[in-house]
Amino acid sequence: MSKLITIDGNTIPFEEGQTIMEAATAAGVYIPHLCHHPEFTPHGSCKLCTVKVNGRTCSACTFPAVDGQDVLNNTQELTDDRRLITQMLFVEGNHFCPSCEKTGNCQLQAVAYHLNMLDNHFPLFYPNRELDASHAEVMIDHNRCIFCTLCVRASQQKDGKDVFAISGRGLNKHLIVNAQSGLLKDTDIEATDQAAHICPTGAILIKRTAYQVPIGERIYDHQQIDQVSLASENSQHDK
Structure with missing residues (x-):
């Protein structure tokens, strides 16, 4: 049964x-x-x-x-709560969609559209976060990290490495890398690693690939995130 x-x-x-x-x-x-x-x-x-x-x-x-x-x-209650969570994710980082090379391919942005998020609601935090472009092929823009830990899990469970981790709590929470210097260039990450491609925002990017797909022709420019997500995840489940 x-x-x-x-x-x-x-x-x-x-x-x-x-x-x-x-x-x-x-x-x-x-x-x-x-x-x-x-x-x-x-x-x-x-x-x-x-x-x-x-x-x-x-x-x-x-x-x-x-x-x-x-x-x-x-339900309306859950939709409202999800919208508030999404608004908090936007104000806790520095997410400026019009100038971000991930716009149109960003899951955070697409979720915001799905939830009909029309403003940030809360005051922006404007945290002082750095950009690590030390690696020859991969870069981290800490301004866009939402601490989803996908890169952490991908590095450990798919790539067989241990490149990323989350350190600190509250406003001091931040993404760290497995190198004494704290720089991505001193880790063993490669551009072909799953961890370098799984970020749902623009926090981890492959260098020299920005805007290869023009704005207006990107994933969420033509499809809602619910359609993309269901198709993608069911496809991966069937493999």
């Missing part, structure tokens, strides 16, 4: 061991997220995928699907 959960009143089958996020994605139901990636261990850091499960608030990417669960995903 199939195991079933309901999401916003719709019956969704799932396989043993799947999370709510995995079950939803397989069924074509989009749950907004930034730190989730189907290839890596769930982390639950961005909290955008927060849903209500039998009245309890949970992260869909980490919470297991259990037969008979009643999940609320697409």
